[in-house]
Amino acid sequence: MITKDxxxxxxxxxxxxxxxxxxxxxGKAKFEEELWERDGGGGGRTRVIQNGNILEKGxxxxxAVHGQLPDPLKKVLKIEQDDFFATGIxxxxxxxxxxxxxIHMNIRYFEMPSSFGxxxxxxxxxxxxxxxxxxxxxxxxxxxFHASLKSVCxxxxxxxxxxxxxxxxxxxxxxxxxETRGIGGVFYDRLTANDDLSxxxxxxxxxxxxxxxxxxxxxxxxRNRDKPFNEEQQLWQFQRRSRYAEFxxxxxxGTKFGLETNGRIESILMSLPPTAKWVYNYQPLxxxxxxxxxxxxxxxxxxx
Amino acid sequence: MITKDxxxxxxxxxxxxxxxxxxxxxGKAKFEEELWERDGGGGGRTRVIQNGNILEKGxxxxxAVHGQLPDPLKKVLKIEQDDFFATGIxxxxxxxxxxxxxIHMNIRYFEMPSSFGxxxxxxxxxxxxxxxxxxxxxxxxxxxFHASLKSVCxxxxxxxxxxxxxxxxxxxxxxxxxETRGIGGVFYDRLTANDDLSxxxxxxxxxxxxxxxxxxxxxxxxRNRDKPFNEEQQLWQFQRRSRYAEFxxxxxxGTKFGLETNGRIESILMSLPPTAKWVYNYQPLxxxxxxxxxxxxxxxxxxx
Numbered sequence: 001m002i003t004k005d006x007x008x009x010x011x012x013x014x015x016x017x018x019x020x021x022x023x024x025x026x027g028k029a030k031f032e033e034e035l036w037e038r039d040g041g042g043g044g045r046t047r048v049i050q051n052g053n054i055l056e057k058g059x060x061x062x063x064a065v066h067g068q069l070p071d072p073l074k075k076v077l078k079i080e081q082d083d084f085f086a087t088g089i090x091x092x093x094x095x096x097x098x099x100x101x102x103i104h105m106n107i108r109y110f111e112m113p114s115s116f117g118x119x120x121x122x123x124x125x126x127x128x129x130x131x132x133x134x135x136x137x138x139x140x141x142x143x144x145f146h147a148s149l150k151s152v153c154x155x156x157x158x159x160x161x162x163x164x165x166x167x168x169x170x171x172x173x174x175x176x177x178x179e180t181r182g183i184g185g186v187f188y189d190r191l192t193a194n195d196d197l198s199x200x201x202x203x204x205x206x207x208x209x210x211x212x213x214x215x216x217x218x219x220x221x222x223r224n225r226d227k228p229f230n231e232e233q234q235l236w237q238f239q240r241r242s243r244y245a246e247f248x249x250x251x252x253x254g255t256k257f258g259l260e261t262n263g264r265i266e267s268i269l270m271s272l273p274p275t276a277k278w279v280y281n282y283q284p285l286x287x288x289x290x291x292x293x294x295x296x297x298x299x300x301x302x303x304x
Numbered sequence: 305m306i307t308k309d310x311x312x313x314x315x316x317x318x319x320x321x322x323x324x325x326x327x328x329x330x331g332k333a334k335f336e337e338e339l340w341e342r343d344g345g346g347g348g349r350t351r352v353i354q355n356g357n358i359l360e361k362g363x364x365x366x367x368a369v370h371g372q373l374p375d376p377l378k379k380v381l382k383i384e385q386d387d388f389f390a391t392g393i394x395x396x397x398x399x400x401x402x403x404x405x406x407i408h409m410n411i412r413y414f415e416m417p418s419s420f421g422x423x424x425x426x427x428x429x430x431x432x433x434x435x436x437x438x439x440x441x442x443x444x445x446x447x448x449f450h451a452s453l454k455s456v457c458x459x460x461x462x463x464x465x466x467x468x469x470x471x472x473x474x475x476x477x478x479x480x481x482x483e484t485r486g487i488g489g490v491f492y493d494r495l496t497a498n499d500d501l502s503x504x505x506x507x508x509x510x511x512x513x514x515x516x517x518x519x520x521x522x523x524x525x526x527r528n529r530d531k532p533f534n535e536e537q538q539l540w541q542f543q544r545r546s547r548y549a550e551f552x553x554x555x556x557x558g559t560k561f562g563l564e565t566n567g568r569i570e571s572i573l574m575s576l577p578p579t580a581k582w583v584y585n586y587q588p589l590x591x592x593x594x595x596x597x598x599x600x601x602x603x604x605x606x607x608x
Contacts, residue, residue, distance in 0.1 A: 242576070245553070
C-alpha cells in the first residue's frame with residue numbers, strides 16, 4: 001500500500017531533480033524558493049526562476065495540503081467526505097524566445113483520509129500530464145514531443161498514450177476561441193487501481209512522467225534557443241501568451257482548485273506569463289507561419 | 305411602456321455620442337467599426353480605437369442580441385423562460401499613460417419576451433455602472449469621479465448613489481487577491497420598477513449615466529495626460545492591467561454571459577489590456593506611490 005508520505009518524499013525528490021536540470025539548461029538564472037504554509041493545513045515549496053538566458057519566468061512548485069473541502073468543491077468533485085489531502089508538482093515555463101515552447105507538467109495525488117479504514121472503499125486517485133504550447137508549431141518538434149510521451153506511457157500500459165492524448169486534446173481546449181492551447185500531450189485525472197492496473201503501476205507511471213519532463217524540455221530548448229527572431233515574432237509570442245492566460249484563468253481546474261481552497265495566490269498564478277498582449281481582431285497573413293500555427297491548434301492531430 | 309426598440313434607438317445614439325467625444329479627446333485615433341451578427345439571433349456594432357495619442361486600446365460596443373438561453377445560464381439567472389433579449393453598451397478604455405486611469409462603463413437592458421402578455425408578470429430589468437481603475441490612485445481624482453457619479457444618481461433617486469456605490473465595491477472585487485479592481489464607482493443589476501420607481505425613471509437614469517461617461521473621462525484624462533512618467537511607472541501600469549485581466553476573466557458576469565451565449569469573442573474580450581505583465585511576488589517599496597495605491601484598493605472608502 002502506497003502511503004501519502006512515500007508520495008510526498010518522492011515528489012519532493014523529483015522537484016529537486018527538475019530544478020537542478022533546469023538551472024543547468026538555462027546556464028544563468030537560479031531558482032528562488034519560497035516556503036509557505038496554508039491556513040487550513042499543509043503548505044509547499046514554490047520555486048521560481050526568472051530572467052534567465054532562456055527561461056524568462058518559470059515555476060516548479062511542490063505542495064502538500066490538507067484540510068476541509070469547501071462545499072462548492074465537494075459538489076464539483078461529487079464527493080461527500082469533508083477532509084482532503086492533495087500533493088503534487090506543478091510546472092509552467094515561459095521562455096523568452098518565440099521559437100522555444102511554453103511547457104506545463106503536473107503530477108498529483110488526492111485522497112480523502114476519512115475514507116480509509118476497515119471495510120471502507122478509500123477515495124484516492126492520481127492525476128497529471130505534460131503538454132506543450134509552442135508559440136510557433138514546428139512539426140518535427142511536435143512529433144518528437146509526442147513520441148517521447150508515448151514511449152514513457154507505453155512502458156506502463158499500452159492504453160495510456162492513446163487514452164491520455166485524447167484527454168489532453170479535450171482538456172487543453174480554449175472553448176471560446178475554438179482552439180487548443182497548444183499541441184496537447186497527455187492528461188489524466190482520477191486514475192485509480194483496478195484488476196488490470198495496480199496502485200504501484202500508477203504511482204511509478206506518475207514518477208516516470210515527472211522524470212521525463214527535464215530531458216524532453218532540454219531537447220526542445222536546445223533545438224531552438226539559438227535561432228534568430230525578430231520583433232514581429234516576439235509580438236506573436238506575447239499574443240500566444242495571452243491565450244495561455246485565458247485558458248488558465250477561465251478553464252484550468254488546478255487554478256480553480258487553488259483559488260477556491262484559498263491556496264497561495266502567487267504560487268497558483270505563477271503560471272501566468274511575464275508579458276502578454278491582447279491585440280484586437282488580429283488576423284495572420286495568408287501563408288504565414290502564424291497562420292500555419294493557428295491551423296494546427298485543433299484536436300485530433302496524430303503526431304506519432 | 306418603454307419598448308425594446310426605444311431602448312435600442314437611444315443606446316445606439318449614446319454610442320455615437322461617446323465615440324465622437326472620445327475621438328475628440330484623443331485627437332489622433334479614430335474608431336473602427338465592425339458590424340457582426342450572432343448565430344442565435346441579433347448582433348452588434350463593435351467600435352474599437354487603438355494606438356491613439358492617449359487611448360491605447362478602447363472599445364465602445366453596442367449589441368442587441370436575442371435567442372434561447374443555454375440551460376446553465378437559466379440556472380444562474382434563476383429564470384424558467386427560454387427566450388431572451390439583451391441590449392447594452394459596454395466600454396473599456398486602456399490609456400497608454402500610467403497616470404491616466406482605465407475606465408469601464410456599461411448600461412444594459414434584459415428581458416424575456418415570452419413573459420410579456422395578458423396577466424403575466426414581465427421579466428425585465430436594467431443594469432449598468434461606471435467604475436474607475438487608476439494605475440495610481442490620485443485622491444483628488446477619485447473624489448471628483450465619485451462626486452460626479454453621485455450628482456448623476458441624485459437627480460433620479462437619493463438612494464441610488466449610496467446603494468450602487470456599495471454594490472460596485474462588492475462587485476469589482478478580486479476575491480483571490482483580496483483587493484478591489486480599482487476605486488469602484490456605481491454598479492446596479494436587475495433594477496425593476498416598483499411603487500416608488502417607474503420604468504421611465506430607470507430608463508432615463510440609464511441614459512444619463514451613459515451620457516456622463518464622456519465628460520467625466522475627458523476631465524480625468526486632461527488632468528493627467530501631460531504628466532511625465534518613467535519606465536518603472538509604466539511597468540507598474542502593466543502589472544495593474546494584469547489584475548484587470550484577472551478580474552474580467554475570472555469574475556466578470558458580462559464576460560461570462562458573452563462567453564456562454566456564444567457572443568462575438570473579439571468584442572467580448574476587447575476589454576483585455578493591450579500589454580499586461582505578471583511579475584512573481586511583486587512587493588512595492590515601503591512609502592512608495594505603488595504601496596499607497598495598493599492600500600487604497602479596498603472596499604468601503606467614502607470618497608465624497
